[in-house]
Structures are given as structure tokens and as C-alpha cells.
Amino acid sequence: MKIYLFRKTVFDCKQATLLSLKKEGGKITIMERVKLFYHLLYCVYCRRFEKQSSIINHLGEGVINSIFTDPPHTLSDKAKENIQQQIDNPGQ
Amino acid sequence: MNMEVEILKPGDWVKTYADYLYSLALIKVSNKETAEDLVQETFLSAFKAKDSFKNGSSEKTWLTAILKNKIIDHYRKKDILKDVSSYISETNKGFDEHFFDTHNGHWLMESAPLAWKELADAKVNLNEFNKIIQYCIQKMPTKLVPVFVAKFLDEAESDLICKEFNITPSNYWVIIHRAKVLIRSCLEKNWFLS
Structure with missing residues (x-):
């Protein structure tokens, strides 16, 4: 029964991709690591998923800085004036 | 100075x-x-x-x-994450049907990750990436966004996110998983292969 369950879950890509993300986050158990290892031996799609996930994380590191240097949205002038006024004349 | x-x-x-x-x-x-x-x-x-x-x-x-x-x-x-467990179970089927075979959990052929060939030699246009990733986050279901963004943009640790948003680790991983599957697919459609 245990072996049957192992084989059944080992070939599940939905579960394997979740395990890849747990691995990425350093939260994978040994048993899960073994399952994932066997799955990835056989599954090219999940190998791609794991690799692409790490590419996305790597590229994502620059997003906050790019929002700072080139903000995609602009706060309305009215809101800006309002805040500026409250900073320039506190307590009024 | x-x-x-x-x-x-x-x-x-x-x-x-x-x-x-x-x-x-x-x-x-x-x-x-x-x-x-x-x-x-x-x-x-x-x-x-x-x-x-x-x-x-x-x-x-x-x-x-x-x-x-x-x-x-x-x-x-706003209790954005209040009913996250019931949200997850209610939308589970819809998510699965879009990406995975509901019987054996295999990728559906139309959703399975493609090889990102151009990436290896091409210089990644980061400006372009930043715009598309923002578009993809906008398209994501609102219940997934807070946790995904805390992880992806703020780079917070999973334990801290669970605590701050008061969610279980198991729900945390389901949210991160769905968000990543969606983001990967959105990027593939809109960027790497276009």
C-alpha cells in the first residue's frame, strides 16, 4: 500500500511543482525531496518549471528598484499638493 | 561625503x-x-x-x-485573507482543470511549460520584464496577490508571511504554488516566446 501511494504521488506534476517551490523556500522534508527527485528524473515539464521558477525569482529581484527609477503610475497632483501642504505646515 | x-x-x-x-x-x-x-x-x-x-x-x-x-x-x-481556506477549496477544481489532468495530476499539454530557448543567449530586457510582471500580477486573483507579492517583491520569509497574514503553512504553499503557476504561464504567453 505504501509503495502504491508512493508511486501514485510521485507521478503527480501538480504535487511535484509544489514540492519544487517548497525546496526553493528551504521547507522540503526528506521524504518530499526523494519524491521530487524521482519525479524530476522522468518529467521534463517539471524540470522546466523548477528552472523557470528560479529565473523568475532572479529577475524579480530588480522589480522594486525599477518601480523606483521608473514608476509605472503617477499619484494625482491633487493628492500630492494635499500631502505637501500637510508636511510643510504641520498642525494646521 | x-x-x-x-x-x-x-x-x-x-x-x-x-x-x-x-x-x-x-x-x-x-x-x-x-x-x-x-x-x-x-x-x-x-x-x-x-x-x-x-x-x-x-x-x-x-x-x-x-x-x-x-x-x-x-x-x-478588509479581511482579505479571512476565508482563505474556503476560497482555496472552492477554486481548486477550476485551477486544476486549467493546468493539470484532474485524474493523475499530469500537466495538460496546452499548459505544460515550454522550453525558454531565447533566454540563454539573449540579453533579458529588464524594463520589458518589469512591465509584464506587473501586468501578470494585476491579472492574478486578488486573494493570491498579498502573499505572492510579500514573497516575490518584499522577499519576506515564509514563516513571517504566515504570521503576518495569519494563514497556515499549508495554505501558504497552495497560494504560492497557484501564483507561481499562473505567473509562469502569463510570462510565457506574453514575453519569453513573443
């Missing part, structure tokens, strides 16, 4: 940070009025607390952290 001492210049805050904080807030809350209110509250709280600013920190990091806390309070007040 002494780089360690950064002096706050509240008079320049709006000019320097308003659009940045507003854009960041808008990605996280997907609502213009709410984002505007949050930015306003951030500046005013920062101004009131300006004496507690520590040298060695940067003005930008400090303001970003204040905004981040305002946004978490906002999520809490």
Missing part, C-alpha cells in the same frame, strides 16, 4: 517618493483610491515619527517599510 549618515528631507518626500510608493501600493491593493489613501497615511505617519528614524537606514527603505505595514493593516481590516 559620509554615506552612513542620511538626513531626512520631508520637504522633498512627495517629489522623490510619491509616484514610487503609489505604484508599489497600487500593485499590492489594485485600487487607486485605496493606494492614494495608503500613500498619504504613509507620509503623514513618517512625518510624525521622523525623530525615530535611525541613521544607517535609508529614507527610501524606511518609507517603504512604513507603507508595507500600512498595507498589511489594510488587508487585515
Whole structure:
């Protein structure tokens, strides 16, 4: 029964991709690591998923800085004036 | 020039940070009025607390952290993550049917990850990536956004996110998984292969 369950879950890509993300986050158990290892031996799609996930994380590191240097949205002038006024004349 | 001492210049805050904080807030809350209110509250709280600013920190990091806390309070007040367990079970089938064979959990052929060939030699256009990733986050179901963004943009640890948003680790991983599957697919459709 245990072996049957192992084989059944080992070939599940939905579960394997979740395990890849747990691995990425350093939260994978040994048993899960073994399952994932066997799955990835056989599954090219999940190998791609794991690799692409790490590419996305790597590229994502620059997003906050790019929002700072080139903000995609602009706060309305009215809101800006309002805040500026409250900073320039506190307590009024 | 002494780089360690950064002096706050509240008079320049709006000019320097308003659009940045507003854009960041808008990605996280997907609502213009709410984002505007949050930015306003951030500046005013920062101004009131300006004496507690520590040298060695940067003005930008400090303001970003204040905004981040305002946004978490906002999520809490709005109960964005309150019924996350029932949300997950209600939408499980729809998610599965889109990406995985519901009988054996294999990728559906039309959703299975393709090889990203061009990436290896091509110089990644980061500007383009940043625009598309923001578009993909906007398209994501609103229940997934807070947790995904905390992990992906703020790079917070999973334990901290579970605590701040009061969700179980198991729900955390389901949310991260769905968000990543969606983001990967969205990027593939809109960027790497286009």
C-alpha cells in the first residue's frame, strides 16, 4: 500500500511543482525531496518549471528598484499638493 | 561625503517618493483610491515619527517599510485573507482543470511549460520584464496577490508571511504554488516566446 501511494504521488506534476517551490523556500522534508527527485528524473515539464521558477525569482529581484527609477503610475497632483501642504505646515 | 549618515528631507518626500510608493501600493491593493489613501497615511505617519528614524537606514527603505505595514493593516481590516481556506477549496477544481489532468495530476499539454530557448543567449530586457510582471500580477486573483507579492517583491520569509497574514503553512504553499503557476504561464504567453 505504501509503495502504491508512493508511486501514485510521485507521478503527480501538480504535487511535484509544489514540492519544487517548497525546496526553493528551504521547507522540503526528506521524504518530499526523494519524491521530487524521482519525479524530476522522468518529467521534463517539471524540470522546466523548477528552472523557470528560479529565473523568475532572479529577475524579480530588480522589480522594486525599477518601480523606483521608473514608476509605472503617477499619484494625482491633487493628492500630492494635499500631502505637501500637510508636511510643510504641520498642525494646521 | 559620509554615506552612513542620511538626513531626512520631508520637504522633498512627495517629489522623490510619491509616484514610487503609489505604484508599489497600487500593485499590492489594485485600487487607486485605496493606494492614494495608503500613500498619504504613509507620509503623514513618517512625518510624525521622523525623530525615530535611525541613521544607517535609508529614507527610501524606511518609507517603504512604513507603507508595507500600512498595507498589511489594510488587508487585515478588509479581511482579505479571512476565508482563505474556503476560497482555496472552492477554486481548486477550476485551477486544476486549467493546468493539470484532474485524474493523475499530469500537466495538460496546452499548459505544460515550454522550453525558454531565447533566454540563454539573449540579453533579458529588464524594463520589458518589469512591465509584464506587473501586468501578470494585476491579472492574478486578488486573494493570491498579498502573499505572492510579500514573497516575490518584499522577499519576506515564509514563516513571517504566515504570521503576518495569519494563514497556515499549508495554505501558504497552495497560494504560492497557484501564483507561481499562473505567473509562469502569463510570462510565457506574453514575453519569453513573443
